[in-house]
Amino acid sequence: MTRTQASEFLTDEQWQAIIHNDASYDDTFFYAVKSTGIFCRPSCKSKVPNRDNVRIFREAQQAIREEYRPCKRCKPTGERLPDKEWVAVMTEYMDKNYGKSLSLNNLADECHGSPYHLHRTFKKMMHMTPAEYLMNIRIGKAKQYLLGTGMSVSDIGVTVGFPHASYFIAQFKKKTGITPAEYRRQSYEDQE
Numbered sequence: 320m321t322r323t324q325a326s327e328f329l330t331d332e333q334w335q336a337i338i339h340n341d342a343s344y345d346d347t348f349f350y351a352v353k354s355t356g357i358f359c360r361p362s363c364k365s366k367v368p369n370r371d372n373v374r375i376f377r378e379a380q381q382a383i384r385e386e387y388r389p390c391k392r393c394k395p396t397g398e399r400l401p402d403k404e405w406v407a408v409m410t411e412y413m414d415k416n417y418g419k420s421l422s423l424n425n426l427a428d429e430c431h432g433s434p435y436h437l438h439r440t441f442k443k444m445m446h447m448t449p450a451e452y453l454m455n456i457r458i459g460k461a462k463q464y465l466l467g468t469g470m471s472v473s474d475i476g477v478t479v480g481f482p483h484a485s486y487f488i489a490q491f492k493k494k495t496g497i498t499p500a501e502y503r504r505q506s507y508e509d510q511e
């Protein structure tokens with residue numbers, strides 16, 4: 320499909336979100352109203368426009384490029400999420416999705432930012448990179464599985480986000496100084 324302009328087809332779902340001022344759709348799209356020349360977030364409490372006049376944009380910048388003005392009420396270009404809250408969105412996402420393959424680009428997509436800006440902001444606030452944070456979660460979870468379950472080392476690796484056992488073992492050793500199997504054995508010995 321080739322798109323000749325930045326605006327997109329208005330779906331029924333989006334239309335319902337606009338009618339009901341549904342904030343859960345904020346940042347998934349913006350809507351501009353041809354008759355007023357203004358664009359809004361889905362949650363905006365302004366008067367429901369005539370459906371035929373609505374144009375949909377993924378990004379506020381696209382609407383601006385087409386010379387729509389941001390609504391004063393819902394401030395669609397608005398104050399950016401403060402860094403602290405943005406980083407909380409990132410850590411929460413990683414805390415929940417550490418088992419999946421997660422690149423900086425995935426994270427940036429999920430957390431609505433550019434990879435560069437996301438990486439820089441995260442590092443500034445957390446004093447580590449997103450990749451280091453993710454690695455810490457994965458190794459921590461792996462320790463829990465090693466001690467709390469009888470799962471094999473390679474299955475644990477897969478569960479915490481390392482599809483390749485050799486990479487899992489190498490990373491585990493780098494963090495803890497011992498292999499996953501040694502970690503498990505030591506803890507049994509400690510109990511005896």
Ligand SMILES: [Zn+2]
Pocket residue numbers: 358359360363364365390391392393394
């Ligand atoms: Zn508005």
